[in-house]
Amino acid sequence: MAFKSNYLLTLSMMIVIASTFCHAFTVIDSRKLLNSFENVLNTLDPSISNDDWKLIKDPKDPKVVDIAKFAVNSENIISPDVQLRLESVLSGRFRVDNNGTTYELTIVAIDFDEESEYKTIVFENYKDNVRKLISITWIKRKGINN
Template sequence: MTFNFNSLLLVTLSTVVVASILGHVFATNDDRKLLDSFEHVLNSLAPSPSRGGWQPIDDTEDPKVVDVAEFTVSAENSIVKHREIEFLRVEDGKSRVDNNGITYQLDILATKFSELNEYSVVVFENSKDHVRKLISWD
């Protein structure tokens, strides 16, 4: 009887020790995965060193740049309903490419109630799904 009890105790303790070790290994592995995913998010927010900082937009009549500028006017008109701003042209601008997409900083010329105005706008375009977001309108 004593032999059976000691055997049962030994098997139970061995199972607890093995389970504890495996639990620790899996928990450490999960923590490492979490840390890796967190580092991935941080790295995706940092600008890519190969892509650099702000670059001037040489061709302000480039259809892509004009499309982004027209988007900003449309977005601003939808936010402030009583304004009717009409896009005329892009005066100047620069863009910055990072891991998440392209940020445009544009100076646009537009009319509001037949009055000529220059606006400085910032737009972000997500590179994966090409969704644009108006960041600022001054």
């Protein structure tokens, strides 16, 4: 009888210890994912002073046009029913932080012969030298004041 209760006690303790370790590793992995995602989101946090944003002086700058092309190409990959073609960059602003640069651009793109304005936000990570399309939003059809 004593052997049976010791065996059950030992087995119970092993299960508790194993589940504790599994839970701890899951929490650590979740934190890694959460923290990496928060780093990108924090670059767009509007609670930080808007003074951090700087205007892009030349929307025709090759770097700015390259960011806009990346946004359009990424949207075309994400949404196969949309086939945008970049026409021009109208204006933009950027913000630099420890993780990289966030660009907010107003662009003109053509989709099936219809010219429209879009706002796009792209994050460029310095450490990994990777770009990520945060959003692209239709504003209005070109030439129509809504």
